[in-house]
Amino acid sequence: MMRNIKLLIAYDGTSFSGWQKQKNADTIQQEIETALTRITNAAVTLHGAGRTDAGVHARGMTASFQTQSAIPLFQLQKGLNSMLPFSIRIMDAEEMEMNFHARFSARAKTYHYSFDTGPVQSPLSRLYSVHISHPLNLANMQECLDFICCTHDFASFEATGSRDRTIPGGRGSIRTLSRAELTQRGENSYRFTFTGDGFLRHMVRNIVGTVLDTGRGKTTVAEFREIVRKKDRSCAGATAPAHGLVLHKVYY
Amino acid sequence: MMRNIKLLIAYDGTSFSGWQKQKNADTIQQEIETALTRITNAAVTLHGAGRTDAGVHARGMTASFQTQSAIPLFQLQKGLNSMLPFSIRIMDAEEMEMNFHARFSARAKTYHYSFDTGPVQSPLSRLYSVHISHPLNLANMQECLDFICCTHDFASFEATGSRDRTIPGGRGSIRTLSRAELTQRGENSYRFTFTGDGFLRHMVRNIVGTVLDTGRGKTTVAEFREIVRKKDRSCAGATAPAHGLVLHKVYY
Numbered sequence: 001m002m003r004n005i006k007l008l009i010a011y012d013g014t015s016f017s018g019w020q021k022q023k024n025a026d027t028i029q030q031e032i033e034t035a036l037t038r039i040t041n042a043a044v045t046l047h048g049a050g051r052t053d054a055g056v057h058a059r060g061m062t063a064s065f066q067t068q069s070a071i072p073l074f075q076l077q078k079g080l081n082s083m084l085p086f087s088i089r090i091m092d093a094e095e096m097e098m099n100f101h102a103r104f105s106a107r108a109k110t111y112h113y114s115f116d117t118g119p120v121q122s123p124l125s126r127l128y129s130v131h132i133s134h135p136l137n138l139a140n141m142q143e144c145l146d147f148i149c150c151t152h153d154f155a156s157f158e159a160t161g162s163r164d165r166t167i168p169g170g171r172g173s174i175r176t177l178s179r180a181e182l183t184q185r186g187e188n189s190y191r192f193t194f195t196g197d198g199f200l201r202h203m204v205r206n207i208v209g210t211v212l213d214t215g216r217g218k219t220t221v222a223e224f225r226e227i228v229r230k231k232d233r234s235c236a237g238a239t240a241p242a243h244g245l246v247l248h249k250v251y252y
Numbered sequence: 253m254m255r256n257i258k259l260l261i262a263y264d265g266t267s268f269s270g271w272q273k274q275k276n277a278d279t280i281q282q283e284i285e286t287a288l289t290r291i292t293n294a295a296v297t298l299h300g301a302g303r304t305d306a307g308v309h310a311r312g313m314t315a316s317f318q319t320q321s322a323i324p325l326f327q328l329q330k331g332l333n334s335m336l337p338f339s340i341r342i343m344d345a346e347e348m349e350m351n352f353h354a355r356f357s358a359r360a361k362t363y364h365y366s367f368d369t370g371p372v373q374s375p376l377s378r379l380y381s382v383h384i385s386h387p388l389n390l391a392n393m394q395e396c397l398d399f400i401c402c403t404h405d406f407a408s409f410e411a412t413g414s415r416d417r418t419i420p421g422g423r424g425s426i427r428t429l430s431r432a433e434l435t436q437r438g439e440n441s442y443r444f445t446f447t448g449d450g451f452l453r454h455m456v457r458n459i460v461g462t463v464l465d466t467g468r469g470k471t472t473v474a475e476f477r478e479i480v481r482k483k484d485r486s487c488a489g490a491t492a493p494a495h496g497l498v499l500h501k502v503y504y
Contacts, residue, residue, distance in 0.1 A: 012375040057376060077372075087375050120329075123264040123339050124309060124498070128376060246376070 002066055004100055005076070007032070007046075008092035009061040014127055014243065015087065018054040019061070028052075028088055032063070035083040039076060040069035049102045049250040050109065050199070055242030057128060060091075060110075060249040064102035100252075108178070108251040110195045111204045113244045115212075118188035129189065130244035136215035138190075142182050144211045144224045145192075149180040155231035157210070159202035159239075173200055173231070180207075193248075202239050210237035254318055256352055257328070259284070259298075260344035261313040266379055266495065267339065270306040271313070280304075280340055284315070287335040291328060292321035301354045301502040302361065302451070307494030309380060312343075312362075312501040316354040352504075360430070360503040362447045363456045365496045367464075370440035377441065382496035388467035390442075394434050396463045396476045397444075401432040407483035409462070411454035411491075425452055425483070432459075445500075454491050462489035 009032070017025035021033070029046055036044040048063040071079070077093045084090070099105075114129040116122065121131035148154075155173040179195035192211075194204055210227060213219045219227070219237075227235045261284070269277035273285070281298055288296040300315040323331070329345040336342070351357075366381040368374065373383035400406075407425040431447035444463075446456055462479060465471045471479070471489075479487045 010374050010376065012378070059374060059376060081372065086378055089372050089375050091372050091374075120333065120341050120343050122262050122311060122343075123341050124262065124311060124380060126264070126338055127379075 001070075002068055002098065004064060004066050004096045004098045005073070006062055006064045006094045006096045006100065006102060007080075007090055008094075009058060009063060010089050010091050011058050011061065012087040012127070013052060013055050013057045016054065018056065019048050019050075019052045019058075028058075028061075029063075031084055031088055032080065032090075035080050036065060036067075038083065039071065039079045040067045042068065047102050049106050050247070052245075052247055053202070053205075053242050056245045056247070057243070058247040059112075061247050062102045062106075062250045062252075064096065064100060066098075102250070105252050106250050108195055108197050109199060110179070110193065110248040110251075111199070112246045112248045113192040113194070113204060113208045113240065114185075114246070115190055115244055116188050117190065125189065127243060128246070130241050132212065132216075134216045136212070137217065138182060138215065140221050141211050141215040143221045144214050145180040145182060147221075147225055148207065148228060149177050151176040152228060153231050154200055154203055154207075154228075156227050156233055156236045157203045157206035158200035158233060159206070160233050171198075175199065175203070204245060205240045205242070206233075206236055208240040208244070212240065213237040253322075254320055254350065256316060256318050256348045256350045257325070258314055258316045258346045258348045258352065258354060259332075259342055260346075261315060262311050262341050262343050263309060263313065264339040264379070265304060265307050265309045268306065270308065271300055271302075271304045271310075280310075280313075281315075283336055283340055284332065284342075287332050288317060288319075290335065291323065291331045292319045294320065299354045301358045302499070304497075304499055305454070305494050308497045308499070309495070310499040311364075313499050314354045314358070314502045314504075316348065316352060318350075354502070357504050358502050360447055360449050361451060362431070362445065362500040362503075363451070364498045364500045365444040365446070365456060365460050365492065366437075366498070367442055367496055368440050369442065379495060380498070381441065382493050384464065384468075386468045388464070389469065390434060390467065392473050393463050393467040395473045396466050397432040397434060399473075399477055400459065400480060401429050403428040404480060405483050406452055406455055406459075406480075408479050408485055408488045409455045409458035410452040410485060411458070412485050423450075427451065427455070456497060457492040457494070458485075458488055460492040460496070464492065465489040 019028045021029045033046045046063045046065045073093045077090050080090045175198050177196040181193045214224045271280045273282045285298050298315045298317045325345045329342045332342045427450050429448040433445045466476045
């Protein structure tokens with residue numbers, strides 16, 4: 001009997017070339033598919049809720065696959081964790097209806113982006129947090145976040161060349177952010193939280209890079225709003241580094 | 253003119269053979285001494301506030317050294333950080349009186365020891381936190397901590413063969429803990445905090461290993477008290493793994 005299984009996956013993306021399978025590169029999808037194929041004795045295609053770029057981490061990535069294998073869930077999870085490197089862990093495995101698909105059934109996602117301030121970054125956070133040594137105006141940054149926290153055309157924050165714009169229909173680059181916050185976590189430690197119904201390629205990292213420009217006074221809040229309205233990637237700030245980003249949760 | 257300089261040092265101990273210089277091994281003391289010798293153009297001996305074992309981390313290690321060099325402090329710090337690997341950072345540099353010594357002037361230290369519970373550990377905390385998969389009785393653990401939080405002979409928690417016991421005088425294995433606490437930091441994430449006027453070799457890791465035995469019901473709180481009273485290392489629990497331990501602060 002065919003089964004449809006959802007995996008909850010956490011990974012340290014430091015030494016991977018991202019989620020998606022590709023030739024001659026270590027990817028998380030490839031590692032898990034290889035282990036699944038060994039465990040179930042059949043070729044398995046794993047559908048992730050989305051792709052994460054090289055160096056990006058996950059606490060709550062989800063993926064689904066179909067299998068004829070009768071292996072109990074706890075044994076599947078245990079088997080995968082015994083084969084996978086410690087930088088990838090299967091946190092949970094769940095039996096789903098056959099029409100569930102990790103990507104197409106997803107309603108929303110939450111991403112975290114962490115950074116440290118102060119003159120020198122602690123080596124204990126260097127793998128999961130970006131270092132910003134210049135002073136930041138946090139109130140201005142929160143104002144930018146308040147502005148984008150609703151439905152917008154986020155074209156200014158979409159990686160160039162990442163989508164075939166000639167395809168008719170679809171929602172284009174319009175997305176809805178229901179949460180865009182900046183919170184302090186420690187003396188010199190901060191975190192952005194973004195929840196949205198979908199994210200364009202590099203969208204979080206491009207928003208973070210552009211909001212940080214306002215934080216350090218390179219642009220004003222009014223200019224930030226103008227950048228969003230222009231729907232032009234070339235107006236926005238640089239893409240923030242990958243290692244500050246964590247896919248925190250996928251909602252169904 | 254001779255100067256006496258104190259460094260505040262943070263490091264990720266994952267890939268080091270501990271603090272103290274030794275032949276054919278990467279140590280934190282060696283890395284910093286080599287960089288200091290290059291910067292000041294003279295052999296430098298660096299005195300750490302204490303030693304940390306292989307794999308142990310630090311957020312607030314201190315060390316002092318004397319030099320004839322006239323290099324300004326900010327330039328010394330910047331120069332060191334440009335030469336050192338990113339896993340070691342000089343967080344601060346300070347001019348001290350000539351009679352200051354990082355080890356002999358230290359009045360107290362605080363250590364943190366972190367662990368995660370739950371069936372599977374997140375890969376994002378695996379480098380700095382130990383995974384305990386069995387259920388723990390946290391109230392019993394706190395009772396153990398309350399008991400040791402004062403002046404005791406901590407011989408039961410001292411690494412065997414770590415001290416020449418024939419040396420007359422000195423305080424032997426008597427130490428005073430002014431703080432011994434267990435706090436929850438996240439859903440499955442906990443931290444011990446120990447502050448004391450001095451720590452014997454492996455003392456924190458041996459206390460943690462023995463308290464965890466009580467947490468999982470291998471020993472009772474009464475038996476834990478008995479273990480302390482016996483002053484016999486062979487009665488206590490196993491030494492907890494190095495990577496959960498962080499030297500948090502040294503007090504002067």
